Amino acid sequence: MQGLREMVRRFCSYTMVLILLAILGIGGAIATFIESAYDTQTAKILIYDARWYEAVMVLSTLSLIGLIYKTRMWKRMGSFLIHLSFIVILIGAGLTRYFGYEGIIHIREGQHEKEMITVVPYLHIQTHETSFEHPLVLGQLGKNDFSFLHVIHGKPLNITYKDYHYKGKGERANLEVYVTYGSQMRTLLLKGGAGWVEEPVIASFEGLELALTWGSKVMDLPFSLALRDFELKRYAGSMSPSSYSSDIEVLDANHNTLFAYQIFMNHPLHYAGYTFFQSSYDLDEQGTVLEINKDPGKWPTYAGYFLLTLGFLSNFFTQGSRFLKLRAYLKNVQLLWLLLCFSLCGIDAKANTTLYLEHLAHNSAVHAKEDLSSLLIQDMQGRIKPFSTEALDIVHKLTSESSLYHLSAEQIILGMSAQPQMWQEIPLVKLNNAHIKELLNLPPTQTFVSFSQVFDANGAYKLAHAINEANQKPQSKRGTFENDLIKFDEKLNIAYLTFKGVLFKFIPLPNDKNHTWLTPNDALQHPLISVEIKNAISTYFSGLQEGINRNEWTKASQALYTLKSHQKLYAQEVIPSQARIQAELLYNRLALFQKLIGVYFTLGFAAFFLALFSLFTQKQFKHVETILIAAFSLGLLMHTFALGLRWYVSGHAPWSDSYESMVYIGWSAAFAGLVVFRRSMLSLCAASIFAGIMMLVSHMSFVNPQMTNLVPVLKSYWLSIHVSVITASYGFLGLGALLGLLSLMLMACKTKSNENVLNEQIRTLYAINEISLIIGLSMLAIGNFFGGIWANESWGRYWGWDPKETWSYVSIIVYAFILHMRFVPKIYSVFSFSLASVFGFSSIIMTYFGVNFYLTGMHSYAATGESPSIPMGVYYAIGVLVALSLIAYRGRRVRAI
Structure with a gap:
């Protein structure tokens, strides 16, 4: 007992x-x-x-x-x-x-259907007298052995596994089975699997005719659905779907209409215990595919989500909770404040003394800023945006800068369009790789390459052989040279398309139901474009020469006015409001997100050095710290304003893609540092540096900062809640990682003379770190379960074990483990907690970056090709952290709270 x-x-x-x-x-x-x-x-x-x-x-x-x-x-x-x-x-x-x-039902327009097929495959056994079915799911690893035994006419029928061959996604798999009846045995090949309904394989055994199939099961609904109309809407001038919907009528057993309903993404039909979700559609747009879900666990699950949210919120106010205990500790500790003024980061443009560039810089400045920048362009995804935005996107892609040669992005694109031959001689495309420079016979100090420098005297592309070899290599085997070469080749292609004017569609096609816009070359040849507009196009390009050479812009400005009037006349339904256009121009001119990189890093490192100075001298600088807190507050206010401005311009919450979510994570880290932990200068230092890192990464070359249209499934308020909460949690968890890193650094610096002082600072950092992780884990868990609600309301399942979902789940477990370590004395200490908070953040990095680039799945970018190699910097960072941890171990003795 x-x-x-x-x-x-x-x-x-x-x-x-x-x-x-x-x-x-x-x-x-x-x-x-x-x-x-x-x-x-x-x-x-x-x-x-x-x-x-x-x-x-x-x-x-x-x-x-x-x-x-x-x-x-x-x-x-x-x-x-x-x-x-x-x-x-x-x-x-x-x-x-x-x-x-779960199941799937397919309906064509004008027809009704009551049969659904299951998403789980079955082995179906049928004779003239009876039938049997068994769920049968097979995998490429492990033992698939099975054996099904039935007695028919007094004799045993035994079906056992022989072999299984997976053919690939979207293809029928092969299943070989041994079939024994009486004294006879045969091997049968069955084709099918999940989603397939195949003709049966017929075999005779001692007078018994047997039919075998392996695939989805067909089930009858207790009612029918009729498709009256399927409608697909696309973004203006694009083939990208904006939304698609099915006008459905629910019919009873006698085919009488019970009611009508419209099903579309995030707007399912609930009836008789079933839920129908818009899944996909036929290519001819005359049929719809609906997913069906019957879920008795929905309301218990939702009740659990509600209790979870209520529990995390209550935990911040429950008397005796760990959160309140740590807050009370911090109120009784003398803390430091933050620092310094911020400086905006600017990049010096390289001077170019040619007469043409001087004329262009001086003469086109007003026209580019006041007239051309607001001309509307339709991009390849159908988004309508100002010329200023398109120019910035192209110039940044080519040069990694927002301006060059004292020219704005609008001026550069204007010059490339007006005089492409001249601009092919101007160094414009940024190149850092020394090996590529050798292939082009360029000096190693040259930073920008002209378009003409990549071709020899005969017009042959100098990099043709090298780029072909690079493209033929699997991505996993490409090195820095191959990756840089492919990126450089892409930049050259963008420059070529800019010279040709292919990227600029600003002429709306009159009375076009798809709102197609044309490039100037296409418009000049199109019969539906009026002579007036064709003349305006020609006049504008000839007027550019007068403007650039003599600063006479009357002709060009009048032609541009005519083109803008044409846009308003034939595209009023799709063009943004004037207020939104001006907001986007302001967003482009301010470029606050880029400037915040310098702001946050300056504040972060200054805070760190001031904190160390205060720590070792035991002095405080109250007035200076108050001024510096105000400066940090202004930086956060700039960040908030920029997020709001992007939200207004794009028309959706600014956390819908990689760029936006990283910018938002940076904001959440800065917000946490200022609002939650502002009384600790070291905490503000960590928050500021983490925010700066996120802003820096968001502006690296592999991240696309363009505003894009949302795909239909992303148009959901549940998605906005899910992403906003879960990405904000990354800011708190990242802050915890940096606080843990600072704690390890202080442990590494401990000596007998400063031990007591540093221990108190480490305890303070520890308390703030644990609070940060508590908030971060709360938001991470709540955000994930909001995602479950979004997924269930969008396509009928809370969880599909997609890699991104799974790593979010792993991250919740990691941080739950870290925060519960204090209940297991054998593994718990301030040192182990700090160490775990640093290395635990790797699960968030894997969730955010690793899944996108190294795994396949719904949230992944690796599904279209092989995974890229892991950068060497990752290994160096791990090595540094391990070395720091070993050095900090000697200073591990810190009394826990």
């Missing part, structure tokens, strides 16, 4: 819960690599849907229940609701997993 009690005590402990959590997290992480290397089904069989993984989930839940009872957790309402919510969510997930099902 005593042994049983000891087992129960150990099972219902924080140690056991953490062990089980670690198994779940490691299993999920491994599964993402299995999925990337093989397929989703294999990962599900081995891990996600495996009995052992479900058993660990159940055991962790039972352990948690025991822990709740053992610690009387209901006395701390916030913690109790958080942990209770996971139990409720697991119950809902179990109901969905074992009692719900």
